[in-house]
Amino acid sequence: MKEVNEWLKYQELVERCWRSGWKARCEPIELQVFKALENDPLFARRPGEDVPLEKMRELTFLRLKQLFRYNFLTKEEVMANPWKAVTLNGCLMMYDCALGGKYILNKQEFVINSPDIEAAKFWVGNMGKTATHAVVFAQLYTPDQVCHGLHSFVVALRDPKTLLALPGVLVGDIGKKLGLNGLDNGFALFHNVRIPRENLLNKTGDVTPDGRYVTPFKDPNKRFGESLGALSGGRLSFTRMATINLKLALTIAIRFSATRRQFGPKNTEEIPVLEYQLQQWRLIPYLAAAYALEHFSKSIFMNLFEFQIGQMMKEKSDRQAEMGREIHAIGCSMNRLGDLRNDNDPNCTYEGDNNVLLQQTSNYLLSWLHAKHRDGVRIESPLHTVDFLDDSHKILESRFTARTMEECMDSAVPLAAYKWLVCFLLEESQKRLEQEMASGKEEFEARNNSQVYYCRSLAMAYIEHNCLQRFHELTTDTDTPAGLRPVLSNLCALYGLWSLSNHMATLYQGNYLSGRKPTDLVQMAILTLCSQLKDDAVALVDVLAPTDFILNSPIGNADGQLYKNLWSTVMQGSQVLERPSWWKEFCSDKPVVGSLRPKL
């Protein structure tokens, strides 16, 4: 009877999530893509396949061609509902990141600006083998030798008929990488390549036939800002990819932990590892984060679409410009979320960039503070992510007031703490910058020396606050089904407290917390929430999970038949039980130990 009740509870939760749009596979486009790939032999998977690089590239290319034939979404459908395009990309990424990447990267890349090897641009998707044209960002010099800064040009790389490189173009494949080997990343160098004047993409500046430079922007910085806005889409897509990776990893980890048994009280059956508090604490906060990020990435994409429609409409309002800046600030800090990806993901090398990008987020926040101090403007942005900073003075006087663990289990508690944290770090960053400048440092050095512990922490606290804020609003929104609200509220509180626990030292440092009670309460609340969510964990990942074929993990199949699936996958591998082809070399020709030993 207990089992039947549990099953009904599971069914009910999955159903509720399904109806309110959380469930993958609830949108027709997902169902359609998953089904098409699973039924198409070109997309079949073989366990333990060891595909050579050349073959892997070819297979990815053939699959890409097939995707064009499927044409899952028409342009009209995308215009009517742009989220569908994001969903489609997500489906392809879940199947294979390299294929998804190749699908998105059709001839939209940056290349080089001068012909020496230090200037060769690496890592350009598709350029290794097949790209025939590239968009090159280069310094634009007019005949009067004046440099007008970066502009973009269309440059032909290879003959589309033969794929051979054109004169003056050195283009090639950078070879095998840690991951994404289905994607051919390339490099390119140009030597006096001549392109027609029309190949300058002239949205932000053009050159007349007689060699004069003309631009619709008076302020070169505003011109640069406009270009930056257009880059946010890529950056937000990357965070979407990180969220998808997190969902896949969690699906495998939680299903595995619910079925894998290890040890137990004396004289009883072994218990699933998910029953251990330690394991709950290591996994379930990531589950909460997956829900927070799923909602965040959906809502930030909606903001981006609004901005892009404004761009297409040639909207030139202040609001449009402000929205571009705000989305840019969010996009620059969001890359940090990539850290959440499972350790197994070898593709964690964007960190360098992320730390540099975070500076743009903190600069954005500092500029608001500056505007308020200097011009007395009210801090208020189109997406309202910074509005609370206008009350900074009052917020900085607030303190942690929860007195019981039950009080702490409300996401309003970490949300209030985050508001204080962002205000505190903003003020500290500003002070630190002023100190550095007062000690005679140039701005470049002053900014560099204000990143660690200040601006960098500020940017991360800002985006974590915003992610929590959006999730908190969803859980209290009257549009959210009442039956779903309790579990979403628990996820939201857990996400908030767990993220906040990385910042406890700063909260003590600035006296928002004092004494040992707050830490005890926060820790107890986290453990209690983990334990309350534990029994729903499998249902909650089933909501986020793609089909088993797409997931492609025998230990993470939906049926929970861990050992059976693992075993059958191993036995399906090639040459599992066979001797190696070099077995004779092993059995005969025994080495004479020390025969190569130098006489010391």
Place this chain on the structure above:
Amino acid sequence: MKEVNEWLKYQELVERCWRSGWKARCEPIELQVFKALENDPLFARRPGEDVPLEKMRELTFLRLKQLFRYNFLTKEEVMANPWKAVTLNGCLMMYDCALGGKYILNKQEFVINSPDIEAAKFWVGNMGKTATHAVVFAQLYTPDQVCHGLHSFVVALRDPKTLLALPGVLVGDIGKKLGLNGLDNGFALFHNVRIPRENLLNKTGDVTPDGRYVTPFKDPNKRFGESLGALSGGRLSFTRMATINLKLALTIAIRFSATRRQFGPKNTEEIPVLEYQLQQWRLIPYLAAAYALEHFSKSIFMNLFEFQIGQMMKEKSDRQAEMGREIHAIGCSMNRLGDLRNDNDPNCTYEGDNNVLLQQTSNYLLSWLHAKHRDGVRIESPLHTVDFLDDSHKILESRFTARTMEECMDSAVPLAAYKWLVCFLLEESQKRLEQEMASGKEEFEARNNSQVYYCRSLAMAYIEHNCLQRFHELTTDTDTPAGLRPVLSNLCALYGLWSLSNHMATLYQGNYLSGRKPTDLVQMAILTLCSQLKDDAVALVDVLAPTDFILNSPIGNADGQLYKNLWSTVMQGSQVLERPSWWKEFCSDKPVVGSLRPKL
């Protein structure tokens, strides 16, 4: 002139490290191995090589055979100086982890105890293809149906002449893995396999010809303890591997950061990224950790050798038994250090085990506390890692007293804080356990619910304290050359403060810290130490680095010719500039978009 001075300073530091034993390549065995591998065509590396699985396994095997021919160390040499064996393994690991692993793992593994698929043992090195015998840990039943617990048996797997599996043995290859693919990991299952009685390894227990069980140990737990001691060697080797990975990763990262230029103050040349405070803060603490861990792993191995000699001498003293327990406690917590490995390392899945192993460390510490409270014994262990706990009462009354940043730059400051931290967490863990038991929980559940925030943190603080303690002693040791002491002291202080900064919230929670000053001082001290060590960073990694051939990273070569080396490596790859073999498929047969589109 400045450059000449810098060069002399660099030379001097490297020389000093060389003379005092820090420098890799200073030991003849390292020079000899590196040179032999570099000159042997069988060990040649080709850039961007894409080797199929079968070939990779064969190559690793051929190289292994060649290593036996070289026989770099004789048994006599190892007995005279066991550190040489650790050094040799390290050299092979630096060349290729899979080869190093295969070299160590010659027929010393655990296998299964019952014939169903859940009991199949996976991940056994060498078993996939070539192992002919295995050591199997199995439950021992005597004819009277009494189970005597785990014992080890030698079982034949394959015919040594043909490599075909023997009757009743199902043995195979688990296939391609994320990494270490040169190593053939296998699985095995047994069905009524009969082995002679002599194949029971009878050190801890034996069966007489008439079926009676006899053992030299009266207490079954002590028998188990003896077996555990013997496993510490493997666990410590794993931490050595992590240290080696850290050294390789740091060598590449620091050399790259010293040569890679990016941005700079207006109108000046771009500056090396290592000049940025943010980059220093992200790398240099790991450099300090590499030195701390290098010293730690060397000194813990010396402790292990002492223990092993005792075992060979059949030493049965209390000290010998106590040392076994202490080394086991250290080994169980040391795995945690694997986290330090560079994110690029895909092989980070030991975490699960580590969290479980950490419990043995905290149990060890709790048992000391228990013994003191119950029997009034003095806390004092053979390696002295727990002696300070005897003063726990006094230590818990101490507070952070440094008043200036300069005071904080002494490793005595974080060391004192760590002593307080371990005492605090030990007391808290004990209290937590008592609470759980008092609330009526079984011991199994009480222990599980005391891991997060308590026992787990305790075990980590203990090992970090011990690592810092050993490094601190080295920097103050009169045997350490005076000329090296300043730089080692800086590394030690940085390692201590940086490790401690993960525990600041706990230090505030327990009131060891209060107010904002301590955090400010610690943060300023970390940044100042990073900046002071920055100019020595390249010399300090050169000290730890193997030769360029072994390092095998064009961006991390000792000559700093980043772009030249990267470029030549790319151009040496196969088919870099060639069209793909499937170019015709690309150029012709264009897909009809949407031709497979289902009619919705």
